[in-house]
Amino acid sequence: MKKTKLGEFEELVLLTVAVLQENAYGVEIKRELEERLNERLSVGSIQSALKRMEEKGFLTSVFGESTRKRGGKRKRIYNATPYAHRVLQEMKDVRSRLWEAIPQPITTFQTL
C-alpha cells in the first residue's frame, strides 16, 4: 500500500479516466470531474495529476484525433494500466474494511 503513493485528487482523476475509457483526455476528464465534484478545476491541476500518474505507471497515453475547436491540436487519450486497476481495488478494499470496523453507536450523539 505504501509504495503506491496515490493522492486523493489523483485517485479521483484516475477513477475518472477509468470511467471515460477511450474518451479520457484532459478537458473531458476536467468536465466529468467538475460535474461530479460540483466545483471548478483548473487545467493545470488535472494536467499535473495526469503527468505525475503517468510517471508512476498508473497511466499510459497515446495521441488521439484533433478538432477544430482545439485549433488543430491533438488530444492525448489516457488509459489506466492494469497496475492502476489493482491499486484502485486495493484502496477500495482497505477503505471498506475500515468502514466496517467503525463501531455503530454514532446515532446516540443526537440524544445527548
Added chain:
Amino acid sequence: MKTEQVQMPPKWPLKFLRLILKKEYLEEIEGDMLEVFQDDLESAPSKARIRYTLQVLKLIRPKLVKGLSTIQKPHYYDMFKTYFTTALRNLIKRKTHTAINISGLAIAMAISMLIILFLIDQDRMDEHNPRAGSIYRLTTEFFDESRNRNISHGTTPYELAEVIKFNVEDVEDASQIVKGNGNIKFKDKVFGYRGLYVSPNFLGFFEYDLLSGNRGMALQSGNVVLSVELAEKLFSQVDPVGQLVELIDIGSFVVSGVVDSEAVKSHLRFDLLLPGEVFAAGNKHLLSDWGAGWKRFYNYFKLKEKASPDPLLVYANDLDSKFPAEEKALYSFGIQRLDKINLGRVVRNEVGLTTPGMVLYFFIVLALVLMLSASFNYMNLSIARGLRRAKEVGIRKITGAGKMQIIMQFLVEAQLVMFCALIFAFLLLQVLVPTFNNLKILRDIDGAITLDFNSNVIVYLVFIAFAVVVGLVSGIYPALYLASFKSLSVLKGPNHKGKSSFIFRKILVFIQYTFSIIFIITTIILYQQAQIIVKTNYGFNHANVMNVNIKDLPYPEMRNELMKRSEIKGVSAVSDLPVLSSLEEVDLVNKEMGPETIKSFLVSMDPFAIDNLELQLVSGRNFRPGLKSDKEQAVIVNEKAITMLGYADAGSALHQTIELIRELPTGQETIKKKIVGVVRDFRHQFVMIESGPLVMDYDPDRLSIMNIRFEGSDTEMVAAVVENIWREFDSSHPFQYDLYSYDISDIDDEFIDIVHIVGLISAIAIIIACLGQFSMVLHHVQLKVKEIGIRKVLGSNLSGLMLLLSKEFLVIILLAILVAIPVAWRINAFWTGKIFESPEVSVINISVGVAIVFLLAMLTIFSTVRRAVHANPVESLKYE
C-alpha cells in the same frame, strides 16, 4: 455575412504558455486550454479571457513547466547566486537603512513613472496613423514686432492646399480643416458639438475607422459623421446611420457614419464632421483673401514615403504672397510633422488643446531632480555602510576575489534594492494614477493615463529598464569606491579612507538640501499667488450673475421682459466677458502727446453694464441709452489707460479725443473717440495676465452676451424664469447659461492644481533629503559610539556632545542655505515676473522656506544624536 470562426484567446498568455511549458506537453495542453476557452466563451463570454489568463497562471506547476534542471546552467550561475544571497543577507541585516533606501527610491520612482506614463501617452498622440511620419501641416509664422519674434499659428490661407498639391512633386494628397462649433438637434434633443468642416478625404487621410457607415461615401455633400459619444447621446436606441439631423442655423443633414474618435488619441478633437463645402459656400470671401482667411484653415499634406518636406516649405514661401501689402513682410510659412504637433513647439490657434514641448522638459527636470536625490541617498548610505564592510572586502580580496567580482557584488546589491523599490513604486502608482487623472488641467487636455497592462507592455519594460539604469547609476560609484580598498590596509585598522568619502557624501547631502530649499521657496511663492487668485478682488461683482448668449436675438425686447420679473435685479450686455473671454486688442493714440500707440483691450457694452456689474465711475458719466453720438464716439476708459495715454488725472482726460485703431479682416480702421468717463481699474484678464488699459465703447451691434443679475441663491428657479422669456424669442436653440462666478473659479482651479503638483513634489524632495540626512547622521553616530561613551564617562556635558556630533551637518545645511537663497531668488523672480501681475518674491517668503527646511533638518539630526548621547555609556563601551 458572418462566417463561423474560432475566436482566439488573448495573445500574450499563449506566448507565455509556449515559453514555460515542457515541449512534449505543449500540444496537448495548448489544445486543452483552447477547448476550455471555447466552452467558456459559450457559457460566460465576458469572463472567458480573464479565466483563460488565470488558467495559464495555474499551469505554472513543477510537473509541467520546464524545470530549472532542464536548462543548462551557465557557468557563472553559482557566482550570481552567491552575490544574490550575500546581498539579501546584508539588506536584511540593516533593516533601517534598507527601509530608508527603498522608501526614498520608491517614492521618487513612482513620481518618475507617473511622468514617464504621461509623456509616453502624450507622445503617442496621432501615432495611430501609419503615415503620421509623412503627413505635415503648414503653419503661418507671424512676426510680432513688439516682441521681436515669430508667433506660430496652426492655420494657413485656403489656397495653399490646392496649389501645393498640384505643383509640388512629392505631395501625394492634401486635406483641409476648418473649426466650427454649433448645436445639433434630433427630434426634441439638442446638444452642443465641437465640429470640423473637412475635405472629403478626411477619414482616409487621418486614418479614422467608421464603426458604422461607409468610409468612402461618408463625407459626401448633405452628410455628417458623428463621434461615438455624440451619437450615443443623440440616438440612445436607434441606429444613427441614415437618420436626419438638424444643425441649427446650418441646415439638415443625414448621418452617414459614426467614427470611434475616443479610441484614437489625436490633436484633432471633434464630435461632428461636416463636408467642407458647407463652410466654403457660406464664406467665399475667406477662400481667396489671405489676410481675412488665414486664421481659419488648417492645411495638411501627405508626402510620398520618405520624401523630404523641404521642397514643400520652400514652394509655399516662394508663392506670390497675397497678404495685405503693408504687412507682407511679417508673414512666412513654417511646417510641422503630424506626430510632432503634440509635445512640439507652441502654436497658437490650434485645432484642439495640445501639450507644448516645454511641459515635457519641465516634467523631465522634475523627475530627474527627484530621482537623483533618491539615488544620492543610496550612494551615501552604501559608501557609509561600505566603510563598515571594509573588512569583508579585504578578506574577499585576500582569498582571491578580483576587483571585478567585488564591483559585481555591490552592483547586484544595488539592483536588488532597486527592484524592491520598483515593486513599492508600482503599488504607489496604483494610488497616484487616479488622483492624477482627476486633475482638472489633465481632463482639459485629454491627458488621462491608464495602467492597463495590455496596451502598456512597452511602458512596463521602460519601468524595468529605468530601475536597472537607476541601479547602475547609484550603484557604480559605491562599488568602484569599495572595490578600491587595499586589503592589507583595511585589515590593519579601520577608517583609512574615511575622510575623502565623507566629503563626497557631504556634497551629495548639500545638493539635496539646496534643491529642497529651492523647491520649497517656489512652492510657497506659488501658494501665495494661488491665495491671491482665490481671494482676488476682481473690482466688479460677478456673484449672482448669469451669462446668456444673445447673438442674433432682439436684446432690448428681451431686456424689457426680463426686467419685469422681481427675481431679476439688472440686465446688461457686453461683447465679451471680462476675465473669461479673450478681449479684442486695439491700439490707442493720443495725438496731442505724439504718434506712439499703446496696446489696449476693447469691450463693447450697453449703458446698463456699469451699474449691473458694479463698476465704479471715478469721473465723467456713463453712456446715455440710445444717444446716437455716444454710440458713435463715446468711450469710457480705465485708469490705467488714462495714465498710459499721458493724462495727468481722470478729470483732465474727460472730453479729450483719442484715436482707436482696430485690426479688422478688411484692414485697419482708425476711429476718433471721445473719453466721456473713467472707471476705476478692475480685472478684465485672468490673474496670471496683466489687466492693462481697457477701452469700453457703446456699440449695440457687437453685444453678444447678456449678464443677468438675480437675487437669492436658487439659480435653477431663476434659470427657468429666464428660459421661459427666452423661449418667446428663440425656440430653435437650446437654452444655455453660465454662472459668472463658477466660470471664474473654474479657471482658478486649474492653477491651484499646478500648485498642488509642485507642492507635492517639493514635499517629496524634502522627505527624501531628510531620509538621507537621517541615515547619514545615524551612521556617523554609530561610528562614534565608543567615543561618546568615553567622553560621557570622562564627564563631558550633554549639550557639548550634541554640538560636537551635529556640527559637521549644521555646516552642510548652512552652506546649502547660502547657495540656495540666491538661486531660488533668481529663478522665482524670473518666472513670477513672466506670468503674474504682482510678482512677490519677498524676504519673508524665502525665510519661511529656509526655516522649514532648516527645522526639519535640525529635527532629523537632533533626534538621532540625542538618542546616542542619552545612551548608557557602559552599554556603548561594551560594544564590539
